[in-house]
Amino acid sequence: MKRTILFVLILLAVLFVACAPAPTPAPTAAPPTKAPEPTKPAAPAPTATTPRPTPPPGRITVEFWFGLGKPLGDVLEAVVMDFNKSQTKYYVDPIFKGAYVDTMNAAIAAYRAGKAPHIVQMFEVGTATMMAAKGAIKPVYQLAKETGVNLDSKIYIPAVRGYYSEGENMISMPWNSSTxxxxxxxxxxxxxxxxxxxxxxxxxxxxxxxxxxxxxxxxxxxxxxxxxxxxxxxxxxxxxxxxxxxxxxxxxxxxxxxxxxxxxxxxxxxxxxxxxxxxxxxxxxxxxxxxxxxxxxxxxxxxxxxxxxxxxxxxxxxxxxxxxxxxxxxxxxxxxxxIIGGASLWVMNSPGRTADEYKAVAEFFAYISKPEVDARWHQETGYVPITHGGNDKTKADGFYAKNPGADLPYQQLTRTQPTENSMGLRxxxxxxxxxxxxxxxxxxxxxxxxxxxxxxxxxxxxxxxxxxxxxxxx
Amino acid sequence: MQRRVVFNNRILPYFLLLPQLIITTIFFFWPASQAIYQSVLRQDPFGLRTTFVYLDNFRDVLSDPLYIESFQVTIVFSISVTLFVMTLALLFAVMADRQIRGAQTYKTLLLWPYALAPAIAAVLWVFIFHPSIGIIGKSLNAGGLHWDYKLDGGQALLLIVVASSWKQIAHNFLFFLAGLQSVPIAVVEAAMIDGASAWKLFRTILFPLISPTTFYLLTINLVFAFFDTFGVIHALTGGGPGRSTTTLMYKVYMDGYVNLNLGISAAQSVILMLIVSALVWIQFRYVEGKVHYS
The missing domain is CATH 3.40.190.10 (Periplasmic binding protein-like II)
Structure with a gap:
């Protein structure tokens, strides 16, 4: 019996040694699609530790499916919750759906079942598929026109805007972009x-x-x-x-x-x-x-x-x-x-969608394009600022002085006017x-x-x- | 001499079968019929545009050299896994079946891997065999053997064969052990009294008597290698490097889930379904005739 126990102990020790020196995230177990790169130990979002709050009654609620894991997803939820706090009429409900490819498949399945989310975050290489899905999506420029909310495409930096636009018309909403x-x-x-x-x-x-x-x-x-x-x-x-x-x-x-x-x-x-x-x-x-x-x-x-x-x-x-x-x-x-990588936000159509719901989506888009919101997103995640305003605000905050080199991605993206070879790809x-x-x-x-x-x-x-x-x- | 039991109640048998039939219908017949339907369509992921294309998808799949390549990978993979699993499991079972101290402990330890989800098992294997952070992978490289399964197709295939087999050995071991223990002790003792060597005992008495188990495991292992190894491949190699570990099953996933080409993916599922049905049929038709049921 002694020998058996010894054997078990040795086995456990071997197992322990085998597992111990590995770094935290399994490096090759990465999902097949672009997984969010873990970045800054984002200031723990207040909403992250508590269970997902339920939408308050009486508010027009829209669903936002996203594909960013922790800690980036926490920052995203914190931004959404701040939007909700700033609102009395609208409410955005953020729901994590797994890696980008899983989020995409979930949104597609939901659309086919007539239950599409209002907003879905989609990786940049899914852009062509989404743009081709006319009828399933509502282009952002059209959303702006219909709801009367001002979503001026000129405030976004060209390398970001161009990737998600058809001509001058913005089709999806830029959000997390990296280079x-x-x-x-x-x-x-x-x-x-x-x-x-x-x-x-x-x-x-x-x-x-x-x-x-x-x-x-x-x-x-x-x-x-x-x-x-x-x-x-x-x-x-x-x-x-x-x-x-x-x-x-x-x-x-x-x-x-x-x-x-x-x-x-x-x-x-x-x-x-x-x-x-x-x-x-x-x-x-x-x-x-x-x-x-x-x-x-x-x-x-x-x-x-x-x-x-x-x-x-x-x-x-x-x-x-x-x-x-x-x-x-x-x-x-x-x-x-x-050019950029990352993801953008798409507005999806579904039977029975009301004008108010689209308005809620548009208000949310306007909110995340504000310089202070964009600057915070950039500073806490490492994604590039998507608006010129966000970049100016970050500079004014003295962030780049404290974090040398953090401004280089923006410079690299904006150092020349995009040509037809450097606008992006679709x-x-x-x-x-x-x-x-x-x-x-x-x-x-x-x-x-x-x-x-x-x-x-x-x-x-x-x-x-x-x-x-x-x-x-x- | 068979005694036939006849139910007088005509409804009761169907009623008793109902739960199983419902499950099979919901989880097999319905999705399978959907796959067959989808396999004759060309459709965008959102279902906005659908064209009926007859058997075009099947023609495209079968004339695709990459599909043939995946076919070859699958054959090599399945046969390797089956052989590897059954040989080792049988060896372990024969060893553990003997009267040795701590037999119970060995048995328990040998069963552990079965309790792990394939993806978790694969992650463990990453930590062991990753060329730069895995404990064995690192030592292999330090020892002068060039180990890099991310870039060497042969090594990648070897790794997923071993990792999948490791998962499956426990299950096979359990069945072999049960099989060995059900062999009547009198037969074994009689052979030993006659002076049969351990090898002769195994070859002429034990092995023939457990052949139903072996036959069952052969079928199960092939089906396992075809269908159930997705988690290991996905987490370890993702089908690469090159296409050296893209099995038919993995290709169905890639084309359907990642590439969103539903028609092509469905056509492959249907072909896969036919292949496995044929395999099981052949096994029952020909191999079973040679199996000795006591």
């Missing part, structure tokens, strides 16, 4: 003999720095990036002012064709493949799986969302810096503005296209195909997805 930045480990830079105050600017410099980090054993890996297609394909194309697809990256027509097998795109994948071979770059997995590699100290440089800032701040045990994404300096005109079934690119890149990184084959295959398969999407909506 990728380059974070680097200053301690590791010092150790490798690099100047921590002069981060690399171009891809040549990034590659040299990454190689030096690895060669001097300052870090085990030089460079990595999260959201591989968002940081290295979608934003890469914008920064270098090359098209991702025809028809203004799909914004002016469903018959767009992918164009990301250009020489520059192939060259970039080749750079990454060469860096894999020399050990200066490590592919950290799809979606947000690679994020953990930076705060853990394994990789010295990461391309990650601006909304990852607070997570990096909380988890890193070293000095770090943030700077703009790198570019190829022999590409003329580069770099221009980057491609049908974009999540599927992203997965296709992952698959082809992973094969290339494994050495199973060349950079050109990977990009050609991705474009060919992606175009089939686009044609399928087009057929569905014909």
């Amino acid at each position: 990728p930045m380059m974070y680097y480990n200053k301690d590791a830079f010092k150790k490798a003999g690099l100047d921590p105050e002069k981060p690399p600017k171009t891809w040549t410099e990034v590659r040299a720095a990454a190689k030096k980090l690895v060669d001097t054993k300052a870090t085990a890996c030089g460079l990595t990036f999260e959201w591989p297609t968002w940081t290295q394909l979608e934003n890469f194309s914008a920064l270098h002012n090359v098209p991702l697809a025809t028809k203004t990256n799909g914004m002016t027509g469903m018959d767009a064709e992918l164009k990301f097998n250009s020489d520059l795109h192939i060259r970039h994948l080749q750079t990454l493949m060469d860096m894999t071979k020399e050990g200066s770059f490590k592919y950290g997995g799809r979606d947000g799986a690679a994020t953990v590699l930076f705060p853990s100290g394994e990789c010295g440089i990461i391309h990650a969302s601006s909304a990852a800032r607070a997570r990096i701040k909380n988890e890193s045990k070293f000095e770090w810096g943030v700077t703009f994404l790198p570019y190829y300096d022999d590409v003329k005109g580069a770099p221009i503005n980057s 491609l049908g079934n974009m999540p599927q296209i992203r997965i296709i690119v992952y698959e082809e890149w992973e094969k290339a990184f494994q050495g199973q195909q060349t950079a050109k084959q990977a990009m050609d295959n991705a474009v060919k398969r992606g175009n089939e997805v686009l044609r399928e999407f087009e057929k569905t909506y014909k």
